[in-house]
Amino acid sequence: MILPAFNRVYGQSSARLTHAELAVFSDRALTATVSDIEESRIGGLPYVTFATARPLGEPDVALLSNLSSVYALFELAGELLRPLTMSPLDRLSSDLLTIQKYAGKTNEHFTKLLLNVTALASDFPLDGRLSVFDPMCGRGTTLNQALMYGYDAYGLDVDGKDFDAYSGFLRTWLKNKRLKHTAEIVPVRRERALIGRRLSVTFALSKEAYKAGETQQVSVVNADTVRSRDFFKPRSFHVIATDAPYGVQHGSKGGGGLARSPLELIAQAAPTWAELLRPGGALGISWNTYGGGRDELAGILTAAGLDVVPYPDFEHWVDQAIVRDLMVARKPA
Numbered sequence: 001m002i003l004p005a006f007n008r009v010y011g012q013s014s015a016r017l018t019h020a021e022l023a024v025f026s027d028r029a030l031t032a033t034v035s036d037i038e039e040s041r042i043g044g045l046p047y048v049t050f051a052t053a054r055p056l057g058e059p060d061v062a063l064l065s066n067l068s069s070v071y072a073l074f075e076l077a078g079e080l081l082r083p084l085t086m087s088p089l090d091r092l093s094s095d096l097l098t099i100q101k102y103a104g105k106t107n108e109h110f111t112k113l114l115l116n117v118t119a120l121a122s123d124f125p126l127d128g129r130l131s132v133f134d135p136m137c138g139r140g141t142t143l144n145q146a147l148m149y150g151y152d153a154y155g156l157d158v159d160g161k162d163f164d165a166y167s168g169f170l171r172t173w174l175k176n177k178r179l180k181h182t183a184e185i186v187p188v189r190r191e192r193a194l195i196g197r198r199l200s201v202t203f204a205l206s207k208e209a210y211k212a213g214e215t216q217q218v219s220v221v222n223a224d225t226v227r228s229r230d231f232f233k234p235r236s237f238h239v240i241a242t243d244a245p246y247g248v249q250h251g252s253k254g255g256g257g258l259a260r261s262p263l264e265l266i267a268q269a270a271p272t273w274a275e276l277l278r279p280g281g282a283l284g285i286s287w288n289t290y291g292g293g294r295d296e297l298a299g300i301l302t303a304a305g306l307d308v309v310p311y312p313d314f315e316h317w318v319d320q321a322i323v324r325d326l327m328v329a330r331k332p333a
Helices: 008-028 058-064 108-121 141-148 160-176 207-211 225-230 262-276 294-303
Strands: 034-042 045-052 074-077 080-083 131-134 152-157 181-190 193-203 216-222 237-243 252-254 257-259 277-288 316-319 322-330
Touching: 008 034, 008 045, 008 058, 008 108, 008 316, 108 141, 108 237, 108 277, 108 322, 131 141, 141 152, 141 216, 141 237, 152 160, 152 225, 160 181, 160 193, 160 216, 193 225, 225 262, 237 262, 262 277, 262 294, 277 294, 294 322
Parallel strands: 131 152, 131 237, 152 216, 237 277
Antiparallel strands: 034 045, 074 080, 181 193, 193 216, 252 257, 277 322, 316 322
16 A cells, blocks of 8 residues: 655655566565556555565565555455555654755655665665665755664765754754764864865664664765765765755756756766775666756766666656656676
8 A cells, every 4th residue: 555645746656656666676675476566546545566476475574564655565365455564674763754844855755765776776685784875965865764774874965054954953853862872073174174074973772772882873974975985985885875956946066066967966976986885786866857868877877887777667757847767776796
């Protein structure tokens, strides 16, 4: 059953996007063979239905519990629906994703979809302890979804106001949830010159977990993404996932100027991003197709030494100036 969407436009696409996302889960993670995936309406409500040769086992149900727009899972028993017990990876309160409201925020369901299909393209399990990097993180929607999954989250963004807003939000949220944590913002210097600011956070779900070292890490840098290598070591991340600037509203900053097409910025930064990926890791990018086509982006990622993954169609309409799509590429192991 498809989760009701507060965003009406995204809600109109969510069943079709779940159809495509389920195909990725089937191909990359499920033990059961999935067939006959269809968008359906049952009792007047939207569903995505599919067939398997045998009932789903607990591991597969657990995986499907993380579909980005899933509300409930059922087994069809004749004309009746039997609910299946869901066990998603989410380990933090959902308001980590929903509290922040601001112009240009990416729908959190789509952010989860992007992270899912990117992680599934990698050699690393979705339920593993992954390190996720968003090189254009804005106010941290991707970082927060990574934290929900129990991952370590790393980000970089050139906008100082976004950096300050996310830093303030995360520290306040951790304090309000009474989670044991440390947080600090420090300047980053090279050869005595200031090149950025870094937010460093360590937290745990309890004081006991914190003392035992069962912590999660957050590290966010306020700097230009083309300089990512100045702040993070090569082969640091299992997954890189980012929502590129749409260009039409606010442009994309890179090389000291303002570029209408985000692909110009991606072309500058992609070789560095690829260097930061671990072998077998995956990079996922969503972008506005009015700023450049699939072939152009695929060429950029291929030139950076990555292998583009042949995924289903995730293109969908956002507004009259934005048609969003995503592309995933792997770093050879």
